[in-house]
Amino acid sequence: MNTQLFGWILGALFLLALGVSVAAFAADPGATEPEPAEFDETVSIGLTLEAERGLEDDVFLPKVQAFYSQYEYVVGYYGPETFVEAHSEPGHTDQFGYPLSIYVVDYGVTNLELTEEGYPTATLEFHEAPTWIDAEDAWYVVGSDARTPSGETILSFANRADAEDAAESYGGEVRDWDGVLETEVDRDDAAVVRDAVDDHQIEADALREQAGEHDERPVSTVVGEDADTVQAGIDEAPANTTVLVPEGTYEEPLEIDRPITLAGEGEPTIRGDDNGSVITITEADAAVRDLTIDGVGDLATGAETVPGEEGDDWDDEFETHYTGSDAGVSAHVAEGVSIMNVSIDTPSNGIILRQSPDAVVRNVTVDGNEVSAEGFAGVMAFGSPGVIEDSTILDGQDAVYSYRSEGIVVRGNEISGNVLGIHLMHTDGALLANNEISSLANTGIYIMTGPEGNAVVDNYVSDTDTGIYVGGTDSYTANNVVTDTQTGLWMDATHSIYENNLLAENAVGADERAMLPTNRVVGNDFVDNDRHARAGPGPLRIWTEDGQGNYWQGAISVLDGVPPERAYTPTDTVDQRLHTTDGAATLARAPAADALAGLESSVSGMQQGSIVDRNPACEPTHPDRLEELDLIDYAPPCDDLSHT
Amino acid sequence: MSTATSTDVPGSTTSDRVRSVFVRELRTVARTRTFLFLGLVLVIAFLGLAWVGGGARAGYVPTIVDLLTPIELLVPIVAIAFGYRAILADGNRGELDVFETYPLEARELVAGIYAGRAIGLLGAVLIPLAYVGALVAVAREDPFGRYASHAGADSPLLFVRFVVVTALFALVVLAVALAISALANTTRSVLALAVVALVAVLVGLDLALIYGLDAGIVSESMLAESLAVSPLSAYRGLVFETIVVTAAGTGPQTATPLASVLGLLVWGVGSLAVAVWAVGR
Numbered sequence: 001m002n003t004q005l006f007g008w009i010l011g012a013l014f015l016l017a018l019g020v021s022v023a024a025f026a027a028d029p030g031a032t033e034p035e036p037a038e039f040d041e042t043v044s045i046g047l048t049l050e051a052e053r054g055l056e057d058d059v060f061l062p063k064v065q066a067f068y069s070q071y072e073y074v075v076g077y078y079g080p081e082t083f084v085e086a087h088s089e090p091g092h093t094d095q096f097g098y099p100l101s102i103y104v105v106d107y108g109v110t111n112l113e114l115t116e117e118g119y120p121t122a123t124l125e126f127h128e129a130p131t132w133i134d135a136e137d138a139w140y141v142v143g144s145d146a147r148t149p150s151g152e153t154i155l156s157f158a159n160r161a162d163a164e165d166a167a168e169s170y171g172g173e174v175r176d177w178d179g180v181l182e183t184e185v186d187r188d189d190a191a192v193v194r195d196a197v198d199d200h201q202i203e204a205d206a207l208r209e210q211a212g213e214h215d216e217r218p219v220s221t222v223v224g225e226d227a228d229t230v231q232a233g234i235d236e237a238p239a240n241t242t243v244l245v246p247e248g249t250y251e252e253p254l255e256i257d258r259p260i261t262l263a264g265e266g267e268p269t270i271r272g273d274d275n276g277s278v279i280t281i282t283e284a285d286a287a288v289r290d291l292t293i294d295g296v297g298d299l300a301t302g303a304e305t306v307p308g309e310e311g312d313d314w315d316d317e318f319e320t321h322y323t324g325s326d327a328g329v330s331a332h333v334a335e336g337v338s339i340m341n342v343s344i345d346t347p348s349n350g351i352i353l354r355q356s357p358d359a360v361v362r363n364v365t366v367d368g369n370e371v372s373a374e375g376f377a378g379v380m381a382f383g384s385p386g387v388i389e390d391s392t393i394l395d396g397q398d399a400v401y402s403y404r405s406e407g408i409v410v411r412g413n414e415i416s417g418n419v420l421g422i423h424l425m426h427t428d429g430a431l432l433a434n435n436e437i438s439s440l441a442n443t444g445i446y447i448m449t450g451p452e453g454n455a456v457v458d459n460y461v462s463d464t465d466t467g468i469y470v471g472g473t474d475s476y477t478a479n480n481v482v483t484d485t486q487t488g489l490w491m492d493a494t495h496s497i498y499e500n501n502l503l504a505e506n507a508v509g510a511d512e513r514a515m516l517p518t519n520r521v522v523g524n525d526f527v528d529n530d531r532h533a534r535a536g537p538g539p540l541r542i543w544t545e546d547g548q549g550n551y552w553q554g555a556i557s558v559l560d561g562v563p564p565e566r567a568y569t570p571t572d573t574v575d576q577r578l579h580t581t582d583g584a585a586t587l588a589r590a591p592a593a594d595a596l597a598g599l600e601s602s603v604s605g606m607q608q609g610s611i612v613d614r615n616p617a618c619e620p621t622h623p624d625r626l627e628e629l630d631l632i633d634y635a636p637p638c639d640d641l642s643h644t
Numbered sequence: 645m646s647t648a649t650s651t652d653v654p655g656s657t658t659s660d661r662v663r664s665v666f667v668r669e670l671r672t673v674a675r676t677r678t679f680l681f682l683g684l685v686l687v688i689a690f691l692g693l694a695w696v697g698g699g700a701r702a703g704y705v706p707t708i709v710d711l712l713t714p715i716e717l718l719v720p721i722v723a724i725a726f727g728y729r730a731i732l733a734d735g736n737r738g739e740l741d742v743f744e745t746y747p748l749e750a751r752e753l754v755a756g757i758y759a760g761r762a763i764g765l766l767g768a769v770l771i772p773l774a775y776v777g778a779l780v781a782v783a784r785e786d787p788f789g790r791y792a793s794h795a796g797a798d799s800p801l802l803f804v805r806f807v808v809v810t811a812l813f814a815l816v817v818l819a820v821a822l823a824i825s826a827l828a829n830t831t832r833s834v835l836a837l838a839v840v841a842l843v844a845v846l847v848g849l850d851l852a853l854i855y856g857l858d859a860g861i862v863s864e865s866m867l868a869e870s871l872a873v874s875p876l877s878a879y880r881g882l883v884f885e886t887i888v889v890t891a892a893g894t895g896p897q898t899a900t901p902l903a904s905v906l907g908l909l910v911w912g913v914g915s916l917a918v919a920v921w922a923v924g925r
Contacts (some may be wrong), residue, residue, distance in 0.1 A: 007663065017811075024804040025886065037792030069797035072703075072787050097797065515791070537788050573696065595713035596697045603709055603888060606798060608702040608785060 034067045034074075036103045036132035042076030043515045045086070045473060045494060049450040050404060050426035051149035053314060059115060060122035061148045062155055064104050064135065070097030070606050071539060073515060079153040080104060080140065085185040086518070095517040095539060095604055102135035107155050108162030114170055118147030120155065131158070136177045139163035144172030150187065154180060190497040190520070193429075193453050193476040200431045200455065204387045204409040211338035211360035214287035217242045217261045223250070230254055230270065234262060245270075245291065254279045255307075256286045264290035267343075271295040277330040277352070282308040284335040293344045297326030300348040300369070300376035300397070308332030311355060311383075315404075322403070323354035323382050328366070331356045331384075339364060350378045350393065357405075359386035368396025372419045372441065377401040381408055389413065398423040399437075402430065410435060420446050421461070428472075429453045440464040444482070447471045447493070456480060466490050467506065470498075477501065481625055487511050488529070491519060499523045502622045504631055508534050512611060517541045517604075524550045525620040526570075528634045530580070533570035533611050540600070540607035542614065549615040554579025556616050556638045559589065564618055564638050569597065571610040579634075661748050662756040669730070669760020682722050683768035689718060690772040691779060700776070700783040703798040705888065707780050708806045712883055715810060716876055719769060720817045720845050726765045727821025728838040730757050731923060732828050750924035754916060758822055762815055769814045773807050802887045809886070813879040816908045817845065819915035820875075826922035849874030868900045872907025879908070 042065050055061075064077040075096075077083040083102070086092060110126035122130075133156070141155040141163050155170075157163040163174045175183075220226075220241030227233035230250050233243040237260045247266035253276060256262060262279070272278035272295035279288060303324025309332070311319065323332070328344030330352040331337045337353070338360040344350045350366030353359050361379055369375025378393030379400045385407040392414045393399040399415040400422045402408050408424075411433040415421045421437040421444040424430055428451045437444040437459065444461035447454055451472040459480045461467040467482030469490040481502045482488035488503040489510040496514075500523040503509035509529035512519070513536040521543040526532035532552050535541055543550055555568035555578060569575045574593060577584040587593065600607055618638040626632040673679055690711060694700040697710030731754070777800065787793035824841050828834035853874055856862035862870045871877040881899025889898055 006667075007659075020804065021808040024801060024808055027801055034794045041790070041792035043791050067794055067796070072793045072796055072798075074792040074794060100794075100797065515788070537785075592714070595717075596693065596710055599709045599712060599888075600697070600706070603705050606703050606706045606796065608698060608706075610698065 033101045036065060037074045039063050039065060039076050039130070042074040044076035044078065045516065046078030046082035046150060047148065048426070048428060048452050048472065050428070053426075054149070055119065056115065056121075058121040058124075058127075059119040060105075060110070060127055060130070061119065062105065062107075062146070062153050063130070064102060065132070066102045067100045068096040068098065069100055070095075070603055072606075075516065078150070079148050080135075080156060080180050081152070081154050081183065081185045081187075082150075084181055084183055085187055085189075087181070088185070089518070090545075091542065095542065097603075097606075103132040104135045104138050104156035106131040106133045106138070106158040106162075107166065108157040108159050112155070112166060114145055114147075117149075118145050119149075120146055120153075133158045138177065140175050140177070140180045141167045141170070141172045142175050142180065142183055144170040146170060146172075154183070188453060188474065190474045190476050190495060193455050193474060194478070194497060197431065197433075197455050197457060197476070200407075200409065201411075201433070204389070204411070204431070207358060207387050208360055208362065208389070210358075211287070211336070211340070211362075214261045214285070214338050215263075215289065217287075219244045222246065224248075230262070234258065234260060240285075251295070253277065256281045256288075257283045259283055259285040261287040261289060262291070263287075264292075266290075267292050269294065272297065274298070275326075277307075277327045279329045280307050281329065281331040281334050281337055281356075285337065286331070286334060287338045288329055288340075288342055290341045291343070293328040293342060294346075296328050296344070296346040296348055298347040298374070299326040300374060301325050306332060306354060308334070308354075319354065319382050319403070322376075322380060322401075323352050325349055325352070325376065327352040327380070330354075331359065338362070343367075346396075347375055349376050349380055350396075351380065352377070353379070353381045353384035353386070355382065356384040357386060359384050361386070361388045362390055364391040364393075366391070366393045366396070366399075368394060368418065370395050370417075372397050372417075378415075378418070381405045384408075387411070393418065401425075402427045405430070407431075409433070415440070415444075421464070422446070423448075424451065424454065425449050427451055427454070430455070432456045433458050435459045437461045438463050442466065443469050443490075444485075445469065447475070461485070461488075467503075470496065472496075481622075481629075482506065483629065491521075494518045496520070500621050501525070502527070502620075502625050503532075504528050504626070504629060504634075507531070510534075512536065512538075512541050514538065520545050522548045522550060523617070523621045525622055525626070525635065526550060527553045527620065527626060527631050528579075531570070531576055532579070535571055535609045535611050537609055540604035541611045542604065543611055544614040547615050549613040549617055551617040551620040551635065552579070552613065553635055554585075555613070556618070557585065558639060559585065560638065564616060566616070567597070568613045568616040569610065570613070572597070658749075658752055661752045662759070665748075665753055665756025666760045669757050670763060673726075673760060673764035679726065679764055679768060682725060683771060686718065686722060686768060686772040687775055689714065690776045694776050694779055695783075700779050701785045703784055703795070704777075704780055704800055704803040705798050707776060708803065708883065708887055711776070711806075712880065716880060717846060719810065719814050720842060720876075722768060723765055723814050723817035724821045724824075724838050724842055726761050726768070727818045728825050728834055729831070730761055730822055731825040731919065732831065732834050735829075736831070751920045753923060754822065754826070754919045758819065758916060758919075761822070762818055765814055765818050766811055770807060770811060773810065777803050777807070805887050806883060809879065809882045812905075812908055813875065816875050816912040816915075819912040819919070820845065823915040823918040823922065826919040845875055850877055853877060868897055869903040871899050872903040872910075875908055875911050878904040878911075882908075 062079045064083045066075045110122040139157045139160045221233040221237045222244045223233045237243045242261040245264045245268045249269040251271045253272045269292040275297045306324040327349035332354045334356045336358045340362045343365040345367045347369045366378040375396035377398045382403045385405040387409045390412045395417040398420045399418045402424045404426045407429045409431045413435045415437045419441045424447045443466040444464045445468045452474045454475045456477040462483045467485040467488040471492040473495045475493045475496040477498045483505045486507045488506040491512045494514045494516045495518045497520045502525045504527040506529045509526045509532045511534045515538045556564035560566040574588045620635045694707045699707030699710035824837045871881045882904045884898035
């Protein structure tokens with residue numbers, strides 16, 4: 001070999017290596033600031049889908065977009081206050097890293113005005129291409145009249161003068177970014193929802209008591225004595241009296257347009273003509289008691305008109321499609337109706353409530369269509385928050401379908417044989433409690449379309465495809481028992497609390513699907529699931545808070561001491577088999593496995609689709625329930641020597 | 645095998661002499677199947693770790709985090725394997741006696757051997773890392789198309805830093821191995837010494853630091869700098885400070901990069917000096 005050439009080549013290689021090394025450390029990996037993204041494409045928080053759909057076209061809410069060092073998606077916040085709140089949450093930096101860039105919009109370059117509700121407006125051009133500016137260089141108006149559907153908001157401007165003008169017009173004071181970060185933000189989060197559960201129950205009790213007054217109305221008309229037909233009796237009865245229907249079968253569809261109580265004596269049957277609804281209510285404070293209803297028409301959905309007053313909202317067509325359909329009892333724009341002790345056999349819907357708030361449905365049995373696809377809802381509530389309780393709803397599509405019924409309470413019902421059990425769309429602040437749901441084709445409780453502030457507590461769901469599907473934000477899901485499903489808990493919601501649930505005998509106990517790692521998941525029991533938990537796209541989720549984790553069958557044992565010192569990763573190849581596979585306990589404690597797992601949390605935001613519980617609990621939260629389910633043998637405490 | 649290269653030494657310059665030793669070492673490395681095998685093992689180990697740990701699908705920094713601890717253990721073992729018999733073998737064959745009659749100085753011999761073995765070792769360590777880098781580039785999961793995404797602080801640049809720091813670390817342990825090789829008289833003693841050195845490097849020095857901190861010998865204000873005493877901690881600190889922390893955010897300083905680099909250099913140069921001294925005695 002030509003040694004001279006060889007030497008030159010070596011020298012060149014050495015210099016190249018040296019150059020690369022120096023360059024690698026001299027270059028700043030964070031030097032390129034990411035450009036602002038389309039806000040619609042960010043993972044956004046701070047506005048429900050319902051609120052978004054209800055906004056006028058010219059409304060342009062304040063927005064922030066943040067690029068984090070460890071989180072690969074751009075996070076969009078409605079209002080700087082939402083950003084401030086997120087940043088004050090414990091563990092935020094652990095999960096997202098630090099912000100590489102933060103952008104806000106400049107209201108100074110558009111014709112800012114506030115709507116009646118206080119929502120900021122902007123020009124069409126601004127809507128199409130908003131001016132994004134660096135948040136740290138911007139000026140803000142805090143405490144003005146400006147609002148988003150979630151409450152008070154902060155406006156942002158590139159120039160201080162513009163901010164001062166806005167403060168002049170709409171109140172508030174001008175601050176810089178540091179001043180904004182110090183703003184106290186008080187939004188209703190999941191903890192508030194948790195604290196409100198008891199009050200919500202009490203309010204529902206009060207509503208039921210109030211509906212009880214419908215039972216006290218004096219009898220003014222007895223059908224067959226004072227009137228020939230039931231309808232004639234209703235038409236003749238004075239307000240606030242009872243029309244009594246003696247035992248028998250009455251073949252006539254009815255319309256109640258007066259504040260009276262229609263009550264059966266014994267259990268008479270009201271039979272429709274298999275066409276349309278059997279009882280249609282169009283007056284507030286009407287009540288139906290002690291009746292059996294059949295002969296309901298078979299139009300499950302797809303109506304083109306509605307009885308009673310029509311609405312004028314963005315979704316009227318949608319509403320008519322559903323609520324104009326046939327039902328055993330159908331109430332329209334009738335506040336405070338109550339339906340109790342009624343039994344309905346229907347091929348379409350059981351009860352329809354449209355724009356009828358404060359309704360009480362109690363002790364009702366709906367026997368729906370055995371061919372689920374041909375029937376629809378057991379109880380349908382559109383814009384009708386109220387109480388649906390102690391009822392039995394069998395077969396059909398949805399047992400309870402709630403649409404835009406903010407604050408509805410569904411409790412103590414027995415649901416079986418349907419496709420979906422309790423189905424919420426655009427419904428915020430609902431309380432779903434103590435329902436017993438079994439044998440459904442699809443999902444026990446299904447909260448969709450990104451609502452906020454829903455509470456799902458003390459329900460028992462078994463033998464469904466998905467047990468409980470929680471979507472939206474700031475929801476509270478606690479003390480539920482889900483067994484024998486393909487996926488026990490489908491966690492789509494963000495900023496939510498999932499605590500003290502028991503997930504047993506499911507193919508997958510819980511499936512975390514939220515892209516933002518912002519949920520609090522503690523005190524849950526995972527027992528005898530094929531896989532305890534799984535995670536979809538997104539970073540590492542940490543299911544531990546303040547040193548408290550969850551109980552995972554098999555996660556820890558006497559090997560790990562008391563209190564146990566071992567993190568559990570249900571998404572890990574070996575850890576996920578700890579409770580099912582002999583020998584996994586030994587393999588999981590290999591130094592090689594520890595070496596791999598040891599540092600992963602240091603960049604948790606960059607890990608993919610995984611979950612870790614840093615402090616698995618030693619004992620299950622619900623030994624009593626496990627006892628009832630005959631599963632207690634599967635859930636030994638970690639210091640139980642007989643189970644190592 | 646090598647008398648041919650030694651006999652053309654008279655009248656040559658230092659660089660010629662170093663080069664001829666270097667070329668001889670390169671041939672030795674190239675002919676030793678064990679080294680090739682070690683390289684293959686590292687390829688499999690690194691790729692396996694990056695895949696099993698999930699780092700490869702997540703990005704460069706998560707991969708580095710997955711590899712760091714295993715590398716702290718594997719690289720010293722491989723480096724020692726590459727170097728612990730390099731000088732002793734010459735001694736056993738009588739070449740060290742021969743070179744006393746030739747104008748080949750101890751430092752020239754050590755420099756040549758070190759350079760030759762270093763090329764082999766770097767090949768064995770860096771080629772697997774290059775495969776890992778390529779794996780991440782290919783296997784990294786694309787984010788959900790529905791949402792706007794960005795790479796965050798993750799960057800191939802950080803992986804290049806990791807490769808550079810790891811190369812430095814490997815070279816330092818190789819120098820330690822050469823010193824051992826030069827100090828030992830017999831095959832049996834070199835094996836024992838190599839094991840002792842491994843234990844010292846892998847656990848001894850870090851344990852000493854912990855003991856020192858506990859006993860107050862290492863002051864808290866100087867801990868970040870004192871880490872440089874242990875090559876393992878110096879390396880780990882460099883990775884944390886220049887790579888992981890860059891991505892993860894701020895916190896207490898994990899290490900002083902300058903002290904760590906100096907510590908590694910002192911270990912490397914010091915070990916080579918010991919080797920030169922031992923060969924020349």
